[in-house]
Amino acid sequence: MPDVIRWTGEHTLSATVVVTPRGVAYADAAQDAQGRDRFGVLWQLCGGQSTGRPAYAASLHPARQKAAMEDLRCAVCTVPADRDASGMRWVLPLPDDVTPDAVWEGVRTSVPPLCALHADSAPRLCPRLREGHGRAEGSGGS
Known part of the structure; x- marks a missing residue:
């Protein structure tokens, strides 16, 4: 949960x-x-x-x-979110007017990032993300 x-x-x-x-x-x-x-x-x-x-x-x-x-912690399990050369991992619900292949450059969000395990499983398990989601990576800075 x-x-x-x-x-x-x-x-x-x-x-x-x-x-x-x-x-x-x-x-x-x-x-x-x-x-x-x-x-x-x-x-x-x-x-x-x-x-x-x-x-x-x-x-x-x-x-x-x-x-x-x-604290940039995983929204699911609260461990520190994963960061690699591309940045933090976010899996975000798609707004109604955005397609999955849209460029997510410069997006600001109030949705916390995820760890690697939950970045892979959340789209299958979360009812809202199953409706449509996009993946974004970024610095996690303000």
Whole structure:
């Protein structure tokens, strides 16, 4: 089971969003601090328990997604993602208007990278990736 998948026992927390002179923020300072990554990006908050069934159709679990992206860890097993001369390995769901043979140069994503084992197995096992996916390699930098 991919680490970044949300479970049916988990839910989005309601938090009031405000616009400040510094940008978008949660009105509650503690929620705002909890929701930001080390680059200052504001992420959605999630609560509940990792129980029930995997919610493949839901968005990824924001805290686990954020941790995998910050540390460039495999979205499935959390080991450091593989890197070779071409860069990190990403297997990304295809947007509706993109074909599998499209050039993925300069793509930015919020989907964490994968290790070699899961870069090969994820397209077969993940319902969303079975609908269509592309492979991308890159630096993993910001």
